[in-house]
Amino acid sequence: MALRDTSLPDPSGPARCRTAPPLDPTDRGRLLAGAHHDPHALLGAHAVRGGVVFRALRPFARSVSVVIDGERRGLVSEGEGLFSGVLPLKEIPAYTLSVSYGDGEHEVEDPYRFLPALGELDLHLIREGRHEQLWKALGAEPMTHQGVTGTRFTVWAPNAQGVRVAADFTYWDGTAFPMRSLGASGVWELFLPGVGEGTRYKFEIHSRHGHRFLKADPMARYAENPPDTASIVHSSRHEWGDAEWMAHRGDLPVHVAPFSVYEVHLPSWRPGLTYRELAEVLPAYVNDLGFTHVEFMPVAHHPFSGSWGYQVTGFYATMGRLGTPDDFRFLIDALHRAGIGVIMDWVPAHFPKDDWALARFDGEPLYEPGDDRRAEHPDWGTYEFDFGRVEVRNFLVANAVYWCEEFHIDGLRVDAVASMLYLDYSRDSGQWTPNVFGGREDLDAVAFLREMNATVYRRAPGVVTIAEESTAWDGVTRPTDSGGLGFGLKWNMGWMHDSLGYISHEPVHRKYHHNEMTFSMMYAYSENYVLPISHDEVVHGKQALVSKMPGDWWQQRANHRAYLGFMWAHPGKQLLFMGQEFAQGAEWSEPHGPDWWLLDPGYSAEPDHRGVRDLVRDLNTAYLATPALWQRDTDPGGFQWALGNAADDNVFAFLRYAADGTPLLAVSNFSPVVREDYRIWVPEDGPVWEETLNTDAAKYGGGDVTNPGPIKPEEDGIRITLPPLATVWLTPYPS
Template identity: 50%
Template sequence: MGPGDAARPASPGDAPKPAAPGNPGKPEARTGLTPDAIAAVMGANHGDPFAVLGPHQVGPRAWEVRAILPEAKSAAVITEGRSIPFERRHPDGFYVAKIEGEGRPLYEIEVESWDGQTRRRFDPYGFGSSLEQHDINALREVGSNVVYRVLGAQAGRLDGIDGFRFAVWAPNAKRVSVVGDFNDWDGRRHPMRLWQDGGVWELFVPGLKIGAHYKFEIRGPDGALLPLKADPLAFAAQKPPETASVLQGTSDPAWDDAAWMSTRGAKDPRHSAISIYEVHLGSWARVPDEGNRYLTYRELAARLIPYVKEMGFTHIEMLPITEFPFDGSWGYQPVSLFAPTSRFGTPEDFAYFVNAAHEAGIGVMLDWVPGHFPLDAHGLGQFDGTHLYEHADPRQGFHQDWGTYIYNFGRAEVATFLAANARFWLEHYHLDGLRVDAVASMLYLDYSRRAGEWIPNQYGGNENLDAIHFLRKTNEATYSHAPGTITVAEESTSWPGVSHPTYTGGLGFGFKWNMGWMHDTLNFISKETIHRRYHHHDLTFGLLYAFSENFILPLSHDEVVHGKGSMLGKMPGDRWQKFANLRAYYGFMWGHPGKKLLFMGGEFGQEREWNHNQSLDWHLLDDPLHKGVKDVVRDLNHLYLSTPALYARDVEHTGFQWLVADDQDNSVIAWARKGAEPGEVAIVVSNFTPVPREGYRIGVPQGGFYREAFNSDAEIYGGSNLGNQGGRHAEDVQSHGNAHSLCLTLPPLSTLIFVREG
């Protein structure tokens, strides 16, 4: 069962399938009850509950129905219009009823509880299995989506009865039970059957409703009872600090984005305009008059999406919203990878948000964290009493910087679980991309470790070969099954071929964050203008490798936390110069080869460092200088979207031409961007000193009129309003190796973008 699937119905006359742990598909002859068997079941120590509970043939026309009913004052089996009393066989509530009949009985259990209420329900142990061995085998097929169609709590019908099938991978457990508010969290009530050829425990529980809370009670291989574990495949979870999984059902959300989805696969992201607004949903805006609460997914749909549309961004990238316990992790330490965080609403509310974005023409991306997970007791750590998801050796399995476990990518079931999770968000929730967090920490066995603190690979190197294989298989799966989506690597080293196809030896990502560009250019722009001449190489060095990968230029949340200040706070000079520097820097970024990413607040010059517990300071937009920065970003986005020269050949060196690269004394830099069609040319010129420059001549690749499409010094942005009267005609004067040139006025601390017309 999975999204859109129902349980495989079983014939009412079938014998119960999976009695023996070693072969759940083969019926086994039943023997009489023994006191030891009853004691084991009542002590929640029996590893094969179907060998004891449910209907058992004990003679040619004789059956016993056995049940654990600790809540019962009395109980009866209801079958074919008859009520047959149960006999109590154990003081804690083990009951047996004898039935005569030819075939396996179809029955319900009626319980009179000690509080005087009478309830009737179907017996979970009266149902066969809804799994097949090929389902279990597929849990080792990296790239398959079978994980979220088989494991977890899947809503469906079995023998015509509605309920939930629970399935969990815990191969080393001695016993697993599903517990919840539907059985008083009593591990004796719903012990599960084991498919030994795969280590999956399974149980169909009829009559359960969406919204019930549940976990798994697991007895480890040494017999010790573990802390209750959340479902690794839970599709919904309680709002932290509560930690239970929530029965959700797995049908596809109601979508109205068919137009978006039908055209998504036809786009080539590498040759498209991509401008990403990175958002932490919990602090973009809050509701101060209601206890500073979060906005809900639906409120964000009504407020955030129109704002992003008006600002001209093409995508929203959410910091992780897979359910996580600790607010201060910003989502980067998730526990329930298949559940949208309940902080902002239900899974249906989240789907509504994505649907609203698509209706507005906005893509939605997720920061995805497959590299590590937290130590919370209800999470994946030592899940079945062993190091199941993580490496046992801390030199491989423990991340010293973050105090988290590292996934064992070499275990097929773990790699399959993670790869299926990537597909789940792209396919089930229609997301348009995944930005993969901390890829460098996955690729290197010695990442942030000293000598002796890591284990080399089989060839003696520091490359994590299992992680490389996992990333390649995941990228192959996502691009095969979700065409038009993108995967983006946050990879901070010079690992070769991150965004190259796997068939050429690459990792298969669509894009890579250009961390080098970000560090270099921020280093330059933060210098006092008088010193910038000594750091001019920070502006030009990135073009030496700009086309070696498919790059995204990131000004992300990482640059405005941990004492780094805000984007505006990095700028030198007096107040006017700070804003002028920031406007010029954004113009430089939008004119530079590479897709764009900007963290929220940066678009209007947030003054303080980002705080995940507070709303952005939207009141700053009452200040014309802050509003001017916002208008700059808006206008840059719209210019970018409408100018193919600025994006169509982003990843090709033939789409770029240096015009001025060596004027470090004046801190002036200029280049041409070229589109796919002849005549599609844009000229980008930045003057990073507070000195206006008149008559500055720049060679251009073609003649014609060059419209001044953007001027960061315009009065409407808070600038000094120097410029070029709307544009310049190219003159037949040779300059910078070109037959034509422009004679320009360069305003102080400014970026100009000219677009060739005609």
């Protein structure tokens, strides 16, 4: 396109454009302050009477020119980084900008010549709170737009007067890149040509109170490691190799499938290892011990390692200390290819108050409620989410879907559900307001949890959601269409509390606490349960599992083994925290991790730790091979007491049945004496039995009091020898 220059030539540079009409002073002031809702209306190219006006905002530039068909026309400086000019054109041409700084000239695309890179459907779904793949609409998305490669930046900030992109290449000054408001959605958008992966960025918010501050992207997929707080432009390039796992992970519903979980804090399991290095050792270790799943303590981005991940600032970003998001995908892929499912702790109950993150994001309460009584979480010094706001609910529901779809996560263990369900949770009278029905239930949180569960189960077949819920709320694992919350499983905190209370007593006192071990069967089928011995039980002075046990070291280990045998046989799935599988005596330490040296064959003083680890391996092996232990976990017909009232003897015995009726008999003797010729009731028409597991076996570090050979039932049951502080499993003798 030929240009007709009407300006006088500039001997020191390109011919200049005609001077443009000045901006309205109010618009100019708002633009330069970062408080304008529509910078694209002022910047870029626009048809005017007599031609096309070009305007650019380039702070610190010496000069700016428009380049059309290789010809340059200098823009006139308006001061404060604004450059403008008019060319006598009939239509807006394709053009670039040539910007001169102290280090030379740079030819760049003008961000303000591009149409919005976010569609109307996306905006409609965001307004409705129904965008189930929200991460594809908001955040920093590398893309090609109108034939140009760059990154689309979008952020939800409905109360802001203006939003700008500040990045490493702008030296964290957002002046040059104000974003445009996309109307009632509250979304701000800007496509920046030439910006690609690895760019560090933040959003500079101009609040309606006149304050300006930098915020990390709530939708960032990657973030700087603490103490740095910027978000990082990222796009996944991982090629998954777990197609077979994904195709078959949902073949068996979780409540009728084996489910034995090893809980791991990734940074401290093997301190110093990256995600990719963990992929070389963790799958092999978990496979060797026979666990079906691992559960990761939170892996979402968190600035303080001492929070163990439960103070999340980047809900869509992986913890960067161990590698990139694709490195984390690599670890999950390796676990799947080894046949191991991956559960992730997910924390939608609260978020920290860091001023660079979600708190008061656009200068107003946004992700948190506006009422301080509702916003403040009294226990953790954090903010609670505003579950009544559709955009906030969408942010969290889509986040659950994100981990399942983008990272192939097989399960979400939802943290602190009870704190969400009750308006008066940890609050005194006067510190909370009843719901519309006068009750203390948080109806918005209930609606959120139901929506989250229903959405995850619909979009991610084979995924299970698990509630950490410690109250008697009815229907936590009941389907949403039947009025329940819709979780697949629930942690059995009552069983955990009662059984640990029982086992911590001296054997001589246990008869007074016998019901603490039997009471769980009064409600065992009210929900679909997981029996959790988690990190929470082995920190903060609670002692490691083996150290909770009374007696000398031999008795402590014997109690530990007997307890695990009882736990694996009890109705419900099971979860064990790292270090407890080999009876580590010290509490878990986040900087230190498990005491792996206890398993060293050269450590002759305590070879018994290896025996406990071998027991866990054999428990899992027998568990997987015995459908009676998992097939009818939620069916009362799958359980029968054989001896539930032997309080004076500290003995418990029960039968588990598979779907085809095949039984397993579990007998636990929690007294330190051998009980010979001990009678256990079994059905008269039952099989001949054999002992298939005994926690007192010498190979586990026990005294090797066993029951060799077949055990034939008599009229009054069977008679066996009970080893001290031990659990034995009996199964039908092969015919």
